[in-house]
Amino acid sequence: MIVKGKRSVGGYRFKNFEGEFGRGITEIPHPDEVIIPLMQGYGNEVPPLVKRDEHVSAGQIIGRDDDTVSTPVHSSINGKVTGFKKIRYTDNDINAVVIKSDGTSDKTAAHKESDWTTLSNEEIEKRLYTSGVTALGRSGIPTRYRSSVIETSDVEHIIIHGIDDGVYRTSTSMLLEDGSMKKLIEGIKILNRIMPKAGIHVTVDKSIMNVATQMDAALQDASWFNLYPMEARYPQGLDEVIIPILLKREYPYGYIPAHIGISTLNVRDIQFIYEAVVQNKPLIECLIALCGPGFENNQWVRVRVGTSLQVIEESVKANKSVRLITGTLLTGVPLTDMSLPVERSWGSIAAIPEETGSGFFSFAAPGFKKDSYTRTFASSFLNFKKTVDTNLHGEERSCIFCGYCEDVCPVGIIPHLIYRNVERGKIEDFLVSYKIFNCIGCNLCTYVCPSKIRVSSYISEGKRKLKDIGFDESTVILPNFKLKGLAAIEVTDKGASK
Amino acid sequence: MKNLGIKYDRLVKIGLLKHFKIITNTIEGIVFGTAEVTRGAPHFVDHIEIKRFMSAAIVALVPSAAAAIYYFGLRAVEMILVSYIAGGIVEVLFALVRKKEIEEGFLVTGLIFPLVLPPSIPLWVVAVGVMFGTIFGKEIFGGTGRNIFNPALVGRLFITIGFPEIMTTAWRVPLTDAITTATPLVVYKSSQTIPDYLSLLIGTTAGSMGETFRIGIILGGLFLMFTRVSNWRIPISYLLSVLLFSWIGSSFLPAKIAPPLFQLLSGGLLFGAMFMATDPVTSPYTKPGKFIFGIMAGFFTVLIRAFSGFTEGVMFSIVLMNGFTPLIDHIVISIKYRPEKYER
Numbered sequence: 001m002i003v004k005g006k007r008s009v010g011g012y013r014f015k016n017f018e019g020e021f022g023r024g025i026t027e028i029p030h031p032d033e034v035i036i037p038l039m040q041g042y043g044n045e046v047p048p049l050v051k052r053d054e055h056v057s058a059g060q061i062i063g064r065d066d067d068t069v070s071t072p073v074h075s076s077i078n079g080k081v082t083g084f085k086k087i088r089y090t091d092n093d094i095n096a097v098v099i100k101s102d103g104t105s106d107k108t109a110a111h112k113e114s115d116w117t118t119l120s121n122e123e124i125e126k127r128l129y130t131s132g133v134t135a136l137g138r139s140g141i142p143t144r145y146r147s148s149v150i151e152t153s154d155v156e157h158i159i160i161h162g163i164d165d166g167v168y169r170t171s172t173s174m175l176l177e178d179g180s181m182k183k184l185i186e187g188i189k190i191l192n193r194i195m196p197k198a199g200i201h202v203t204v205d206k207s208i209m210n211v212a213t214q215m216d217a218a219l220q221d222a223s224w225f226n227l228y229p230m231e232a233r234y235p236q237g238l239d240e241v242i243i244p245i246l247l248k249r250e251y252p253y254g255y256i257p258a259h260i261g262i263s264t265l266n267v268r269d270i271q272f273i274y275e276a277v278v279q280n281k282p283l284i285e286c287l288i289a290l291c292g293p294g295f296e297n298n299q300w301v302r303v304r305v306g307t308s309l310q311v312i313e314e315s316v317k318a319n320k321s322v323r324l325i326t327g328t329l330l331t332g333v334p335l336t337d338m339s340l341p342v343e344r345s346w347g348s349i350a351a352i353p354e355e356t357g358s359g360f361f362s363f364a365a366p367g368f369k370k371d372s373y374t375r376t377f378a379s380s381f382l383n384f385k386k387t388v389d390t391n392l393h394g395e396e397r398s399c400i401f402c403g404y405c406e407d408v409c410p411v412g413i414i415p416h417l418i419y420r421n422v423e424r425g426k427i428e429d430f431l432v433s434y435k436i437f438n439c440i441g442c443n444l445c446t447y448v449c450p451s452k453i454r455v456s457s458y459i460s461e462g463k464r465k466l467k468d469i470g471f472d473e474s475t476v477i478l479p480n481f482k483l484k485g486l487a488a489i490e491v492t493d494k495g496a497s498k
Numbered sequence: 499m500k501n502l503g504i505k506y507d508r509l510v511k512i513g514l515l516k517h518f519k520i521i522t523n524t525i526e527g528i529v530f531g532t533a534e535v536t537r538g539a540p541h542f543v544d545h546i547e548i549k550r551f552m553s554a555a556i557v558a559l560v561p562s563a564a565a566a567i568y569y570f571g572l573r574a575v576e577m578i579l580v581s582y583i584a585g586g587i588v589e590v591l592f593a594l595v596r597k598k599e600i601e602e603g604f605l606v607t608g609l610i611f612p613l614v615l616p617p618s619i620p621l622w623v624v625a626v627g628v629m630f631g632t633i634f635g636k637e638i639f640g641g642t643g644r645n646i647f648n649p650a651l652v653g654r655l656f657i658t659i660g661f662p663e664i665m666t667t668a669w670r671v672p673l674t675d676a677i678t679t680a681t682p683l684v685v686y687k688s689s690q691t692i693p694d695y696l697s698l699l700i701g702t703t704a705g706s707m708g709e710t711f712r713i714g715i716i717l718g719g720l721f722l723m724f725t726r727v728s729n730w731r732i733p734i735s736y737l738l739s740v741l742l743f744s745w746i747g748s749s750f751l752p753a754k755i756a757p758p759l760f761q762l763l764s765g766g767l768l769f770g771a772m773f774m775a776t777d778p779v780t781s782p783y784t785k786p787g788k789f790i791f792g793i794m795a796g797f798f799t800v801l802i803r804a805f806s807g808f809t810e811g812v813m814f815s816i817v818l819m820n821g822f823t824p825l826i827d828h829i830v831i832s833i834k835y836r837p838e839k840y841e842r
Contacts, residue, residue: 167542323541330540352542358531363549370545375725376554377545390535394547395527397601398643401783402551403729416783417831433837443540450546454537 002216005203005228008241010410012373012444013233014167018385019291019352021173021298030101034076034306034341037087037096038063041135041345043070043147048097054081058106059282061130062097071135071147076284076304078104087340090333096341099306116186116278121194124277125152128194131276132283136269136345138239139258143194149258149485155198156261157247158191160270162204165234166328167388168291170348171267172205172232177300180271181211185218187270190277192224198263201246203228203236234330235442239264241410252481253411253438254473259483268347286344290315292329293388294322294351306341312349313338322351323390330443355389363394373404373448397451405445405455411438415445415455422462427469436462437476520593524600552602554727559609559773561714566707569672570617574707577612577624584625585611588632592641601642603779607632610773611650613708614766614813615657616668618677623661627653647820648780651813658813669704678704682764683809686756698763709769719772728776731788736771737762739796747800755804767799770812780820784830791826795819 039045046063050056056075064072079101086093116124125143128134134147142148142155164171174180188200200222204212206229219225228246235241239257242264243249249260257264268287275281285302292298296315303311309324316322325332326346335349359365367377370393371386379386405415413435421431436459445455466472528549536543566574585608593600611628631653636645658665669678681704682693697703701710709715722728740761747755761767775781775795782791795815802811 325541329542332539332541334538334541350541354535356533356535358533361529362531363528363547364553367545372544372546374544374546374551374554374727376550376727388542390541392532392534392536393543393545394549395532395534395599397548397599398641400548400551400603400643401778401781402727403778403783404726406783406785414783414831430835430837433835434831435835446543447540448544448546450544450548450551452543452547456540457538 001220001223001226002212003226003228005230006245007231007233008236008245008410009412010408010444011165011233011236011241012408012448013231014165014371016383016385017167017371017388018369019293019295019298019350019388020168020385021170021289021291021300023173023177023299025177025287025300025302026297028301028303028307028311030077030105030304031307031311032101033082033308034079034099034101034304035085035087035096035308035339036062036073036075036099036306037094037341037343038073039070039094040073040132040305040343041071042137042140043135044068045094046070046073048084048095050075050081050097052081052083055079055102056081056099059284066145069140069146069149071132071140072130074132074282074284074305075099076306077101078106088337089335089340113278114280116190119277124190124194127277127280128273131272131281132344133269133272133276136272136283137263137265139256139263141191141263141265141269141273142258148263149256150261152195153197154261154484155195155263157263158195158198158200159239159242159246159257159262159264160188160200160202161237161242161264161266162202163230163232163237164328165232165237166330168289168329168348168350169205169232170289170291172208173289174267174271174300175204175208175211180267181214181218183271183274184267185215186278187273188219188225190273191270192222195263196224199224199226201226201228203230203242203246205232206230207232235410235440235444238410238440238442240440241442250481252477252483253440254477255481255483259485260481261484266347283344286342286346288312288342288346289348290351291348292322292325292350292352294320294324294353303342305344309335309338309340309342312342316351321354323354325350325352329388330447331441353389355391358391358393373408374450392452394450394452396453399451399453402450404448404450408444408448410442410444411435411440413438413459415439415459416453418462419453419455419458422458422465427462427465429469429471431462431466432471432476436466437471437473439463518594520597520600521590548602551727552605554725555606555722555773556609558718558722558727559606559613559708561718562613562708562711562769563609565701565711565714566613566617569701569710570670570707573617574612576621577615577617577619577707578609580621580624581612581628582608585628585632588629588637592633592637596641598641603636603642604632607636607649610708611653614650614654614706614769614774616665617670617707618668619657619664623657623664626660627657629653630656643779645779646823647817648774648777651774651817651820654813655817658808671704672702672710681705681809682760683756683803686760686764687809690753692757692760695759695763698760703764706766706769709766712763712768715768715772719768722772722776728772729778729788731785732775732781732792733771735789735792736775736796736799737767737792739793740767740799741796743797743800747804751804755800761800761803765803765810766812770816771795774812775816775819780823782823782826782830784827784834786834787823787826787830790830791819791823794822 046065061072129145134141140148324335589604631649635649635652639645723730741758744758744761798815799811
């Protein structure tokens with residue numbers, strides 16, 4: 001059923017940037033060596049099941065723990081375990097298994113499509129779990145194997161993000177790939193089979209209404225299915241913003257959606273659900289969108305899990321100093337160590353130029369290709385592809401109360417008010433009344449600031465310091481909600497890797 | 499372009515220039531932009547910067563400034579230059595003493611100030627006014643972003659009270675050299691006659707340099723609102739409030755209170771509402787606060803114009819409301835974010 005999606009408060013629409021990708025998927029050849037992190041996507045780190053010098057084959061489970069909230073990890077190539085090492089993406093060390101290829105291909109074992117409707121629920125959940133797909137999504141996909149903090153019966157709603165509202169539109173492009181529509185529809189039916197009580201809600205970009213009507217036609221008998229054609233408006237792709245809009249429920253800020261019985265996924269995850277259940281294929285190849293002007297070609301690549309980033313770096317344009325980022329340009333994590341491996345939950349890598357110059361009298365230029373929340377640049381009236389780079393585009397100045405941060409804030413905070421208090425060291429309980437804990441870290445306030453103040457960093461600093469005087473999510477947000485699965489919360493929420 | 503940058507770098511490192519790092523930094527910022535990149539997320543940020551923000555305000559003032567030059571000749575150019583130079587010196591001195599960057603906000607103050615002055619005012623008064631306004635309206639509070647009152651209005655207030663005879667006799671009929679003491683508001687106060695609205699719109703009546711060409715002010719104001727540099731809430735509520743209160747007032751006291759449309763198109767109301775009340779630093783940042791600010795400023799404007807010894811109420815009402823701004827914001831915030839009790 002097509003339902004009209006309402007617009008969130010605040011937000012900002014990113015439109016028409018250079019480095020938007022084209023069609024087609026390129027295979028990246030098998031690497032000689034892979035590094036398989038024992039924690040990928042949602043869940044705890046799993047203990048390794050293999051020893052040094054042991055021979056492993058592609059798709060073999062090399063780490064699994066059914067007692068904690070986790071999902072198994074697999075070897076992605078045929079080869080021999082040569083050792084173990086610690087790797088670090090952001091803050092925490094993760095153990096990883098190093099596997100050297102024996103040069104044989106696993107392509108001979110082609111994955112046959114089978115009729116999934118004859119499978120039992122138990123078999124479907126087993127395939128989802130053992131293929132590694134349950135680690136996808138903000139809070140994993142619940143199965144009978146403790147792959148999420150909640151049970152399948154706890155799930156009231158499943159939200160599938162079909163819109164990417166950031167600078168690059170990966171999901172929208174995924175929907176337009178050949179054959180992806182069939183996989184999406186079947187994947188949605190599979191989810192409905194294992195979680196029959198849950199309503200399934202799919203958002204889709206208004207600009208591709210034909211895709212929306214096609215999807216709606218295929219599922220028109222399903223009373224549990226809702227489709228929301230919406231404008232791609234950042235940060236509506238974040239669970240904290242979309243859940244109140246679609247389901248009219250309050251969101252427990254600072255917690256994952258699973259705690260209120262909601263599972264969130266994106267369209268790329270559904271492709272993997274289809275492949276896992278119908279083709280019985282383990283998630284050892286990830287599908288990554290290369291976006292941004294720093295890449296030679298902006299396209300999807302199919303790459304083995306554990307391949308080092310060097311392989312990705314090779315497709316970066318020569319003579320260009322770029323910053324590689326996984327996730328969105330506004331919230332993503334910069335990748336500085338090129339020896340780190342690619343992991344299965346990544347959906348996109350962006351390469352944007354490290355621009356240290358901004359041109360002669362750039363503040364007075366008409367700005368045909370400069371994006372801005374204000375309408376002071378010619379780009380607001382003309383439709384050129386806009387540039388993307390890391391330059392600050394101006395010097396840091398004092399706050400002039402322009403109010404842009406308040407206008408774009410999707411959760412009703414006045415960011416500059418919190419910034420000023422935190423900056424002056426006033427960490428008191430009134431910050432809690434100012435709803436500092438509602439902040440979802442979308443970073444839009446920092447994006448729009450004409451004074452180039454890192455507003456969102458001050459807000460998170462304020463949250464950190466409030467902890468010292470006894471305020472955090474568990475004292476401020478938690479008492480207002482009845483959350484599910486909190487007992488199983490030994491899992492760390494990796495909010496950034498959506 | 500790179501070579502020029504290197505040559506410039508050398509110039510900065512040797513010789514006298516190194517003692518004036520703040521000034522050279524400012525020039526560098528204007529010419530070359532910033533070399534800084536984002537640290538962590540967000541990796542990509544908006545292209546708006548304060549220089550652009552303030553430039554947009556100056557662009558919006560161009561029609562008024564051009565009309566001032568057309569109506570009052572070279573005199574207008576001299577006044578603008580004096581204002582920029584005198585105020586600029588104060589701004590740079592304060593930046594040097596404080597060892598802080600020169601803030602761009604002055605570019606707007608320096609242009610607004612001469613535009614709200616009578617055209618025949620001596621140049622030294624312009625200099626005194628702009629210096630007083632910059633020092634006591636802004637710098638003593640800690641510079642841009644911390645001031646309570648609009649610096650241009652503080653300067654004008656000072657010379658209005660300090661040099662009353664100059665401020666009441668320095669009016670001129672546009673396009674002539676005839677000195678007059680009668681702006682349309684003064685004329686109304688003494689004889690209740692209203693000039694035709696067209697002359698008010700195109701600016702052929704007496705008044706401050708930049709406030710008479712009202713079509714240009716409206717266009718500039720709309721430009722600012724459209725580009726989001728100024729917020730529409732204050733000017734719209736201010737103007738509507740003046741219309742409302744003068745409509746109510748003139749139906750009861752027609753001898754004292756001028757009719758709504760004349761109020762709207764006379765004196766500094768449009769200029770003040772579009773360019774001065776909208777100063778984001780000195781007006782409330784909360785949205786309900788902006789409406790309260792506009793409505794109260796409109797009320798005071800009508801009140802002061804009708805019942806005080808001064809004919810012009812816009813300057814006083816905006817300065818008065820500037821003083822109320824922190825209180826308005828405080829009340830709105832305490833209602834919006836009611837303190838709740840949390841267990842620690």
